[in-house]
Amino acid sequence: MLEPPVLLWSTRRICFAPEGPLYMTRxxxxxxxxxxxxxxxxxALPGLAFGxxxxxxxNDDSSFPSTGVSFYSVAANGTLTLQQQVATLGVGxxxxxxxxxxxxxxDGPQQPCVxxxxxxxxxxxxxxxxxxxVGGSANGSETDSGASNGMGLASNGQFLYASYGDxxxxxxxxxxxxxxxxxxxxxxxxxxxxxxxxxxxAHENILIATYTDGTIESFTISGGVPITNxxxxxxxxxxxxxxxxxxxxxxxxxxxxFAIFGDTSTSMVVxxxxxxxGKLAKTVVQKSTASINSSNVILSxxxxxLYVINTQGDSVSALFFNRKNxxxxxxxxxxxxxxxxxxxxxxxGPALINQKGTxxxxxxxxxxxxxxxxxxxxxxxxxxxxxxxxxxxxxxxxNSPGLLSIGAFPPRSF
Amino acid sequence: xxVVPGWLGxxxxxxxxxxxxxxxxxxxxxxxxxxxxxxxxxxxNGALNAQLVLAHSVDGSGYTHYCYNYSANNQVFxxxxxxxxxxxxxxxxxxxxxxxxxxxxxxxxxxxxGCGDGGAMTLNSTNVHFHGMNVPPKCHQDDVIHTLIQPGSxxxxxxxxxxxxxxxxxxxxxxxxxxxxxxxxxxxxxGALIVEGMEKIRPExxxxxxxxxxxxxxxxxxxxxxxxxxxxxxxxxxxxxxxKPIIQMKPGEKQFWRVANATLQDFMPIQYQVNGKPQxxxxxxxxxxxxAQTRLTDTILLPPASRAEFIVQAPPQGSNAILFTxxxxxxxxxxxxxxxxxxxVQLVTNQGNQEASHMPGASAATSERVRGSDLASQQVTxxxxxxxxxxxxxxxxxxxxxxxxxxxxxxVFEPNESPAIKTKVGAVEDWTIxxxxxxxxxxxxxxxxxxxxxxxxxxxxxxxxxxxxxxxxWEGKGPYHSVKVRMDFRDPNIAGTFPFHCHILLHEDLxxxxxxxxxx
Numbered sequence: 001m002l003e004p005p006v007l008l009w010s011t012r013r014i015c016f017a018p019e020g021p022l023y024m025t026r027x028x029x030x031x032x033x034x035x036x037x038x039x040x041x042x043x044a045l046p047g048l049a050f051g052x053x054x055x056x057x058x059n060d061d062s063s064f065p066s067t068g069v070s071f072y073s074v075a076a077n078g079t080l081t082l083q084q085q086v087a088t089l090g091v092g093x094x095x096x097x098x099x100x101x102x103x104x105x106x107d108g109p110q111q112p113c114v115x116x117x118x119x120x121x122x123x124x125x126x127x128x129x130x131x132x133x134v135g136g137s138a139n140g141s142e143t144d145s146g147a148s149n150g151m152g153l154a155s156n157g158q159f160l161y162a163s164y165g166d167x168x169x170x171x172x173x174x175x176x177x178x179x180x181x182x183x184x185x186x187x188x189x190x191x192x193x194x195x196x197x198x199x200x201x202a203h204e205n206i207l208i209a210t211y212t213d214g215t216i217e218s219f220t221i222s223g224g225v226p227i228t229n230x231x232x233x234x235x236x237x238x239x240x241x242x243x244x245x246x247x248x249x250x251x252x253x254x255x256x257x258f259a260i261f262g263d264t265s266t267s268m269v270v271x272x273x274x275x276x277x278g279k280l281a282k283t284v285v286q287k288s289t290a291s292i293n294s295s296n297v298i299l300s301x302x303x304x305x306l307y308v309i310n311t312q313g314d315s316v317s318a319l320f321f322n323r324k325n326x327x328x329x330x331x332x333x334x335x336x337x338x339x340x341x342x343x344x345x346x347x348x349g350p351a352l353i354n355q356k357g358t359x360x361x362x363x364x365x366x367x368x369x370x371x372x373x374x375x376x377x378x379x380x381x382x383x384x385x386x387x388x389x390x391x392x393x394x395x396x397x398x399n400s401p402g403l404l405s406i407g408a409f410p411p412r413s414f
Numbered sequence: 415x416x417v418v419p420g421w422l423g424x425x426x427x428x429x430x431x432x433x434x435x436x437x438x439x440x441x442x443x444x445x446x447x448x449x450x451x452x453x454x455x456x457x458x459n460g461a462l463n464a465q466l467v468l469a470h471s472v473d474g475s476g477y478t479h480y481c482y483n484y485s486a487n488n489q490v491f492x493x494x495x496x497x498x499x500x501x502x503x504x505x506x507x508x509x510x511x512x513x514x515x516x517x518x519x520x521x522x523x524x525x526x527x528g529c530g531d532g533g534a535m536t537l538n539s540t541n542v543h544f545h546g547m548n549v550p551p552k553c554h555q556d557d558v559i560h561t562l563i564q565p566g567s568x569x570x571x572x573x574x575x576x577x578x579x580x581x582x583x584x585x586x587x588x589x590x591x592x593x594x595x596x597x598x599x600x601x602x603x604x605g606a607l608i609v610e611g612m613e614k615i616r617p618e619x620x621x622x623x624x625x626x627x628x629x630x631x632x633x634x635x636x637x638x639x640x641x642x643x644x645x646x647x648x649x650x651x652x653x654x655x656x657x658k659p660i661i662q663m664k665p666g667e668k669q670f671w672r673v674a675n676a677t678l679q680d681f682m683p684i685q686y687q688v689n690g691k692p693q694x695x696x697x698x699x700x701x702x703x704x705x706a707q708t709r710l711t712d713t714i715l716l717p718p719a720s721r722a723e724f725i726v727q728a729p730p731q732g733s734n735a736i737l738f739t740x741x742x743x744x745x746x747x748x749x750x751x752x753x754x755x756x757x758x759v760q761l762v763t764n765q766g767n768q769e770a771s772h773m774p775g776a777s778a779a780t781s782e783r784v785r786g787s788d789l790a791s792q793q794v795t796x797x798x799x800x801x802x803x804x805x806x807x808x809x810x811x812x813x814x815x816x817x818x819x820x821x822x823x824x825x826v827f828e829p830n831e832s833p834a835i836k837t838k839v840g841a842v843e844d845w846t847i848x849x850x851x852x853x854x855x856x857x858x859x860x861x862x863x864x865x866x867x868x869x870x871x872x873x874x875x876x877x878x879x880x881x882x883x884x885x886x887x888w889e890g891k892g893p894y895h896s897v898k899v900r901m902d903f904r905d906p907n908i909a910g911t912f913p914f915h916c917h918i919l920l921h922e923d924l925x926x927x928x929x930x931x932x933x934x
Binding site: 095096097098099100148149150198212215241242243244246247249264265291292293295311312313314315336340344346367373404 | 651
């Protein structure tokens with residue numbers, strides 16, 4: 001008869017980035033070898049500029065002793081290989097809000113950078129994707145803090161923004177050369193009913209925020225530091241559900257016409273707001289009982305699909321999206337993603353498999369004792385679709401005690 | 415669920431400054447020793463008078479204990495078994511001896527009009543719920559909404575009138591301060607309450623050796639749903655080195671085991687195994703209510719707070735017998751409940767170390783029917799749909815645990831809220847309770863037993879009377895799992911306001927609870 005150990009429930013693993021000269025020598029050799037292979041392989045990848053190495057990148061969000069950002073190389077068939085963790089010396093918290101993306105990839109004119117928030121130390125680190133080295137790190141004001149639930153990031157290409165739930169502030173940082181940042185100021189915010197600021201998203205001169213009480217709000221960011229547009233409102237789904245649903249993550253269409261909210265809910269709820277006026281209009285609600293909790297959403301590159309990560313429903317859904325009128329229509333839902341409740345507890349942030357057309361599906365962060373990245377591909381035929389997890393999924397992330405946010409390089413164009 | 419609310423995290427950051435105490439808990443039994451029954455306090459001349467002191471301490475391993483201390487003959491006994499007869503009066507003085515020196519203690523809103531000391535519901539305040547008892551939800555009896563006993567007071571007197579119609583069986587008592595119930599039960603504050611007379615309903619138990627087993631659960635990191643230990647009458651069931659509690663029996667002897675699942679959240683498929691194989695036991699009662707007829711079964715699922723009373727037979731010499739709980743999946747977002755041995759049977763030729771108590775001998779079976787035995791034939795006055803649901807905005811929250819009456823707002827419990835359901839004495843209602851969450855929940859209602867009618871829309875083979883029932887998790891597709899039960903509000907004795915909730919205590923503390931008003 002098998003019996004369990006005395007401790008019946010394992011705690012989170014905390015792993016450490018390999019360091020030291022021996023590791024680096026091995027790493028450099030493998031880097032050279034891998035580069036040669038990748039030069040051939042990446043030319044075959046659709047939508048990828050010549051010379052750019054594609055990555056899936058994770059904010060490892062470790063709380064002890066320090067954290068880092070892991071880079072996975074992407075094979076032609078989309079499978080991932082952990083290439084390197086860049087140690088960042090900051091400290092994460094290993095958890096927090098699902099919808100607040102802690103990573104932002106920017107393919108800037110000078111060089112591509114990835115920015116990762118470190119809520120434990122309150123810092124944001126910038127890493128050069130060309131060299132996989134830290135370019136700089138910045139903190140907000142002394143009182144800016146997201147230590148309880150993480151710091152969400154967003155950018156309009158000129159500024160980087162960070163949401164701090166504990167201090168209820170949004171910080172603004174000037175993007176500078178070498179992937180460094182310069183803090184320029186912050187704005188105090190709060191939800192209609194006192195909610196904490198959660199996720200943020202930016203497009204050109206507008207920044208949109210969600211709050212934990214169901215509030216959504218937009219800001220003008222033409223001057224850098226956000227200034228409210230005075231459109232703070234409780235979302236339609238929050239009102240309809242009598243507070244049992246609230247917007248969490250945000251995506252914005254390429255033309256800045258619509259903002260889309262993935263809601264935390266006991267079912268699958270997505271809301272769309274027309275922002276063509278420069279302000280948030282009342283949201284239109286799309287509900288489904290296909291799964292539970294839709295805290296993360298991401299539009300496909302061609303904006304015909306909205307991928308919905310069913311945080312508690314251990315599945316991924318896709319809704320058909322009409323970018324002209326903002327309408328969502330039922331699509332498809334995957335089967336259960338492998339490893340739920342064994343290796344991980346929640347599905348969290350997504351990244352697109354590729355950056356053109358439907359995106360080919362999504363990579364999804366798996367949060368848990370054994371964090372990893374699931375790969376879920378999509379097949380679309382007319383007005384129907386199917387989603388399935390590939391056989392080689394998931395790809396382990398031993399560097400993260402609780403993975404919530406991932407990004408892709410090159411990033412989506414909007 | 416494996417989440418830590420922010421306020422709970424704040425308590426942890428405070429460290430053990432919040433758990434200093436004025437009184438100490440007794441040492442717990444050494445692992446690998448003979449399991450003794452709790453001390454029995456038996457009513458005399460129609461009354462049981464006792465004083466229990468709620469104390470609080472940290473043991474040598476750093477684990478937090480809460481305990482009900484009973485003092486007699488210069489000895490302190492933890493969590494005695496209270497034994498009463500139908501019609502008795504239970505006079506219980508509860509003294510809260512927790513040292514109240516925590517400046518950072520958390521508080522929940524109060525419930526308006528007070529009972530007892532009043533004040534805020536905090537980590538250090540307490541009260542008592544007599545789980546499963548059909549007694550009035552009133553101050554000094556079984557009110558948990560308004561009653562607060564604060565540290566430093568002289569004590570609070572419970573005067574509980576046990577109904578003449580109270581079914582004989584195993585009940586239990588535990589603290590029930592909203593927001594903080596789990597803290598005190600986690601440390602062990604729970605004990606058995608037995609209403610005598612089972613042998614009059616089920617003569618097959620007459621004269622048997624009686625054992626009372628209380629299974630408790632302690633999170634090793636205080637109050638965090640994670641690594642845990644189960645114990646049997648306070649003896650750790652899986653000690654380092656493999657020591658297990660020893661249950662003594664004579665070869666071939668039949669014993670009457672009364673087992674309470676007093677864990678925080680463990681769903682336990684209980685088995686009595688001999689040589690690794692589950693044995694048929696004679697199931698006598700569930701949740702303190704004698705079954706319509708004795709049932710043979712090899713597995714008894716006990717959700718948190720549930721009880722089972724059954725007859726087991728010791729194997730012949732040379733065999734290995736254990737009390738065992740099987741694996742139980744509580745769903746994708748629930749904590750796994752692992753199988754393990756709870757105690758090993760040691761076959762002894764004499765009485766052994768255990769001072770065994772025995773059920774009374776055979777007597778004339780009562781001619782009265784057990785309370786509620788006519789429920790199935792009653793006219794139903796109302797039907798309701800309730801459902802459990804959960805949502806998580808992040809790994810640390812915001813977390814919402816809901817139990818909702820269909821058509822009403824999904825909201826967490828607030829002590830000063832209006833009753834979610836209003837009914838009247840005399841009502842007989844059919845409730846369908848769905849689970850729309852990806853985690854199994856345990857439905858419990860105070861003051862009454864309910865009758866099982868259907869599971870997932872299909873009639874059950876055994877219409878047992880229960881006070882706590884599991885509702886399995888939703889798989890993410892297909893219909894929700896559900897139970898249909900018949901609620902019996904005919905007894906004027908239970909008029910008043912009382913709660914129904916999930917008996918996963920963290921869920922209860924976080925608001926998966928509402929009130930019901932039974933108008934006179």
